[in-house]
Amino acid sequence: MNDMNLNGPLLYSIFLWLFVSVTSCSHRTSQNQENNVFTAQVTFNDSIHDFGTFSSDNPTQKYIFFFMNRSNVPAVILNVTPSCRCISTEYTREVVLPGKSGKVEVTFDGTKSAVGYFDKSVQIRMNSPHTYTLNIKGHME
Template sequence: MKTLKLSLFAVAGALLLSFSANAQQATTKKAAKATPPKTEAKTLTRSAPAATTEAPKNMTPSGITWNEDSHTFGDIEKGKPVSHEFTFKNTTKQTVLVTGVKAQCGCTATNYTKTPIKPGETGIVTATFNAANPGSFSKTVTVTTNDSDVNKILTIKGKVIAPEGEAAPAPAVQH
């Protein structure tokens, strides 16, 4: 009887070990299916993004040629807005359209050529600065076109001076 008990106990232990090993293998297989295998990075560049409905970005600069991208007004009188026209030429083989012009802040107004610009034709972006506060300034205007996703940044600079007879603002006094 004692031998029979030991035999049953041994068989039960063997079955328990067998079930435990099978369960562990099944768990490992499920985890392997859930986690994709790791691959080594061969280059430092990003891999191509997954396919989306969005069109690929055109990160080459615009094909239009600007006469200048910065203008310095010098000293200007407070309260008198000043304007500058930035001109450009369409040096591409396609018609270009300025799709947007955005000033850095509300102190600068913009205007631009809104009609399509054919190859060889010129267009204009006008920046008008409202000289309301004395001091130096540097403002940007961002131009967006249909031929590139890279924006063009135009800059206007200068110094606003108070007119003769106007007192300079008093320095702040701390109490």
Template sequence: MKKFTAVCVLLMSIAFFSCKENASSKVNTSNLESAKERDAVINLGSAIIEFDKTEYDFGEVTEGDLVEGSFEVTNTGKVDLIITSAKATCGCTVPDWPKEAIKPGESGEIKFTFNSRGRVGKQSKSITLKTNTEKVTETVRIKGTVIKNS
């Protein structure tokens, strides 16, 4: 019991004496400035992405044709729009997106190529974008019909 009491007294002494220094003197002022800048950007809100269309209908194509198309995106928010990735539902569709930030009020283009080889019939593919918008993920669709090559 004496050991327990001695340990408690020691711990309380350490806690009491370690709090002598003023906590505000430990604050790094450059961190405060960085936090103020970060908070100002956060208060502007998220980037807002608007599409010229969310669905691209390529109509009818013959099996083996390559379909190329695009979606125009506009940043209507107050901060830069960043698209970190674009993934299609299958390997037959390959997206290409702007790797640099899209400034507020500016536009960019999401391009894609769809390879119809071995894809006879109605087709519906999605491209999912990872962004810094409030929703984080945005989706556009590609659809059409592939006619068998005779």
């Protein structure tokens, strides 16, 4: 008789767990679909720039990466993270409307760097699931 009493609550618990699992998964899917409405798609003119060989007498080198908002929602740069302290950035802080362009200016400051080859990167996070990586490289002599 005790075994019969446990089956009722056990079956009820299993049914309840399955119901919650199925409904929470379908809710999560619809949330992801709603979030895609706010996902921007951008393309950069290029993702790598080679400064070539330059003198340590002129250790500061700049390059501007341009991007185009190819989606139908505004694009916003949320975070820009250089790979080292020798890189600084300036970037479009305003909302970039669909069909418009923005920029990320990357400056390499070699005043405190050793001469030689370098290959550095900048991570760009936007209202997009994709993280964009821009690279600069060169040889300071």
